[in-house]
Amino acid sequence: MTPWVKICGATRPADIDLLAGAGVDLVGLWHGVPGGHAELGIGALAALAHAAATAGLRPVLVTLQTTAAAIRQVLSAARLGWVQLHGYQPPGTVHALKAADDNLRVIKVLHVRAGDCLEQTLIRAYERAGADYFLLDSVTEHGRLGSTAQTLDVTVVLALADLISRPFLLAGGITADRAGQLLQVSGHPRFLGIDVDTGARGSDARLDPTRIADIRRAWPPSLRVAAQR
DSSP, X not given: OOOEEEEEOXXXXXXXXXXXXXXXXXXXEEOSOTTOTTBOOHHHHHHHHHHHHHTTOEEEEXXXXXXXXXXXXHHXXXXXXXXXXXXXXXXXXXXXXXXXXXXXXXXXXXXEETTEETTGGGXXXXXXXXXXXXXXXXXXXXXXXXXXXXXXXXXXXHHHHHHOOSOXXXXXXXXXXXXXXXXXXXXXXXXEEEEESGGGBOXXXXXXHHHHHHHHHHSOOOHHHHTTO
C-alpha cells in the first residue's frame, strides 16, 4: 500500500476529477478559512464533497472554526465524515465533535514554528479527547497557518512523531523532490502520508496534473501505512 496523499484546496469539479484520476486518497475542502485562496461556500462545499465521495476520494473539511457547534453544522450540511482542525481549537472541541459522532474522523493539526510545536503540551489532551490523526505543519514567523510552503526540519518531525501515539500526516513544503529527503519520516511506524497544497500547483496557482502525478509516484510503498487504514 502506498502512503496516503492528501491534496488541499480543491475548488472546482475538474479538480475532483483530476485528483481521483491521479490516485489521490483525500481531498481537503476549505470552509471557515477567512481569506483563504480555496474558501468555499456551503453549497459549493456540499457539491464538491459529494463529487469527491462518488469518485472514491475521502473529502475532508479543512477549517479554522473553533466551536464544535459551528463545525457540526457545516459537517451536517455538506454530509462530511472527516474534518481537519487547522486552527488552535482546544481539546474540548475535539471531545465535543467525537461525542456527537464517534464515526467522525478528526485530524488535528500540530503547528510548528521555529522548531517548536505550539500545541506540544496539549498532545495528550487531544489524544484523550479522541483525535484520530495528527497533521504536522509549519507556521511562519508572522503566524500564518497553512499553505506556507515552509518545510519542517526532519529532526523536529521525528522528535514530534515520537511524542504522539496517533498516525500522522506531514505537510509543509511537500513536493515530489522531497520524498528522498524524508525517508526517515516515511519510515516512521506512525507515518500515514502527506498533505500538499502549494507543491501541487502550477504557475497559474491551479492544481497541476503533472505535479500531482509526480507526487503520487514519488512516495514509496509502505506496509506500515496499510495497518492504519
